[in-house]
Amino acid sequence: AQSVTQLGSHVSVSEGALVLLRCNYSSSVPPYLFWYVQYPNQGLQLLLKYTSAATLVKGINGFEAEFKKSETSFHLTKPSAHMSDAAEYFCAVSENNFNKFYFGSGTKLNVKP
């Protein structure tokens, strides 16, 4: 089975600073990768997904992620944090044969004014 590791359960940045949320996956073949965002007491919203068309994926709200096969990583970045980015972020991977989704444990992003 696939597994996803998100380093850092809590990340705190200042408004305007770079956001970097880390995600590593375990897979012997290139998986399908996703980043989701969750606001309190709500469902998950897709930020972006890796389609294999390009290693750098751009998503909504200024977020992007880079797929690095050699490092089995799919880290999420945003050049300049905004207060509205404060939320919990989940990295997910799906299997090829059937799209079961496996989620990391999540990273809560705090943005300080």
Add this chain to the structure above:
Amino acid sequence: DGGITQSPKYLFRKEGQNVTLSCEQNLNHDAMYWYRQDPGQGLRLIYYSQIVNDFQKGDIAEGYSVSREKKESFPLTVTSAQKNPTAFYLCASSFPTENTEAFFGQGTRLTVV
């Protein structure tokens, strides 16, 4: 608008009672999923269904049951056998094809007293 509707948003039940959480989608998705979310543990898969009248156990199916009589509906029953049912429950759906993201409902917060 197309989407996934979970109801109710908040649910309180006494210990030992069975309770059913509703999930309805009008996205014409074949696959549907139930996840349980606990703080710091990410999302864990309870059950999933690829087609009507078929479903599979996920990683934490004990104490839960589901049915899939209609494509649009995938209700989850939390039985009295579930030892620690208090959690946030998320329903999702997707097309059962590669590299397709899951769409999530807004969740149901179940509290057992």
